[in-house]
Amino acid sequence: MNEIENPVQELWQRQPVEGIKMPVEEIRRRAGKFERKIWWRNAREYVASAIAIGLFGYFYVTTHDVLSRVTFGLFIAAMTWIVVSLHWRGSAKKLPEGIDTLTGLKLYRAELERQLDVVRGVWWWYLAPLVPGFVVYTIGYGWGIRHPAGWAGLIVMDMVVAGMFVWIWKMNMKAARCLTRMIDELKVAE
Amino acid sequence: MERLARAYEADADLRRDLLQEIHVGLWRSFSKFDGRCSLRTWIYRVAHNVGASHVLRWRRVRGQELIGLEEMEDFPDANNRLQATDRSHALDRLLGLIQRLKPLDRHVILSYLEGLDAASIGEITGLSAANVATKIHRIKNVLARQFQQGGADHE
Numbered sequence: 001m002n003e004i005e006n007p008v009q010e011l012w013q014r015q016p017v018e019g020i021k022m023p024v025e026e027i028r029r030r031a032g033k034f035e036r037k038i039w040w041r042n043a044r045e046y047v048a049s050a051i052a053i054g055l056f057g058y059f060y061v062t063t064h065d066v067l068s069r070v071t072f073g074l075f076i077a078a079m080t081w082i083v084v085s086l087h088w089r090g091s092a093k094k095l096p097e098g099i100d101t102l103t104g105l106k107l108y109r110a111e112l113e114r115q116l117d118v119v120r121g122v123w124w125w126y127l128a129p130l131v132p133g134f135v136v137y138t139i140g141y142g143w144g145i146r147h148p149a150g151w152a153g154l155i156v157m158d159m160v161v162a163g164m165f166v167w168i169w170k171m172n173m174k175a176a177r178c179l180t181r182m183i184d185e186l187k188v189a190e
Numbered sequence: 191m192e193r194l195a196r197a198y199e200a201d202a203d204l205r206r207d208l209l210q211e212i213h214v215g216l217w218r219s220f221s222k223f224d225g226r227c228s229l230r231t232w233i234y235r236v237a238h239n240v241g242a243s244h245v246l247r248w249r250r251v252r253g254q255e256l257i258g259l260e261e262m263e264d265f266p267d268a269n270n271r272l273q274a275t276d277r278s279h280a281l282d283r284l285l286g287l288i289q290r291l292k293p294l295d296r297h298v299i300l301s302y303l304e305g306l307d308a309a310s311i312g313e314i315t316g317l318s319a320a321n322v323a324t325k326i327h328r329i330k331n332v333l334a335r336q337f338q339q340g341g342a343d344h345e
Contacts, residue, residue: 008333009302009305011277011281011284012193012284013193013303013304013305015196017192017193181214
């Protein structure tokens with residue numbers, strides 16, 4: 001780097017700077033937007049789970065086959081676990097009023113990190129609990145198959161379910177990458 | 191970074207956004223830093239790229255026409271060359287000149303004003319040594335014609 005050789009360079013390099021940081025209003029705006037997004041995601045999951053639990057409950061009551069009842073029972077337990085886990089781990093948190101910029105940044109970042117843990121752990125709290133139900137369903141369905149075409153149908157169905165699991169996992173990993181970027185951005189602002 | 195953001199955006203709110211964009215750009219780019227140039231050069235390059243994108247994006251919105259150093263060299267001399275006591279006006283005028291420049295020339299003049307040598311400016315901008323030398327010569331001409339030499343460094 002050169003020494004200052006020109007008065008205009010000196011003028012430029014010694015100009016006063018403001019020390020711009022992310023203001024608390026901006027943090028609050030971003031945190032509010034994120035909170036609403038999380039609230040709607042959870043609301044969708046709660047409604048979908050309630051409908052699924054209702055349907056599985058109906059099937060559980062109306063069927064007389066033991067394996068089917070075990071299947072529907074496992075699905076109901078899994079859906080209940082998912083709703084409780086989501087509420088416990090990933091419910092939307094509001095940024096408190098009257099906080100300074102640094103506290104706001106730290107709280108918002110903590111919330112992003114909490115949601116990052118939720119989406120990164122989707123296999124354990126969302127997908128894995130559904131596996132026993134699908135396994136028992138597959139066994140029960142396979143037990144009653146009398147023709148080779150039935151096996152083909154079962155394999156296709158299991159592949160579709162596996163594909164859905166992979167898709168859900170990938171979507172959550174994409175969300176995790178997005179959250180990581182947001183956290184990195186806040187680290188810079190801090 | 192703030193000086194650089196000021197050279198790329200005059201509006202205070204948009205400048206704050208630009209500064210954040212630069213910080214984010216730097217943060218994201220560090221994973222790609224391979225040590226083939228100095229970290230300082232890398233930071234300047236990333237920051238200028240973000241600034242240039244910002245200028246081009248807003249130029250379309252504002253319908254702003256940008257000029258090159260060659261055209262700026264043909265500007266008439268400032269008939270009220272600024273005296274030592276008027277640093278704030280001198281800085282405003284300097285910013286006014288910089289903010290009219292095309293991104294590449296803006297890149298060179300900022301690097302020059304920050305005190306980078308010609309080799310570093312070439313490394314950051316990708317220009318040849320001869321090209322950088324020509325542009326610095328033009329910059330010095332423009333600055334000499336628009337500002338009272340030796341005037342800005344005395345209060």
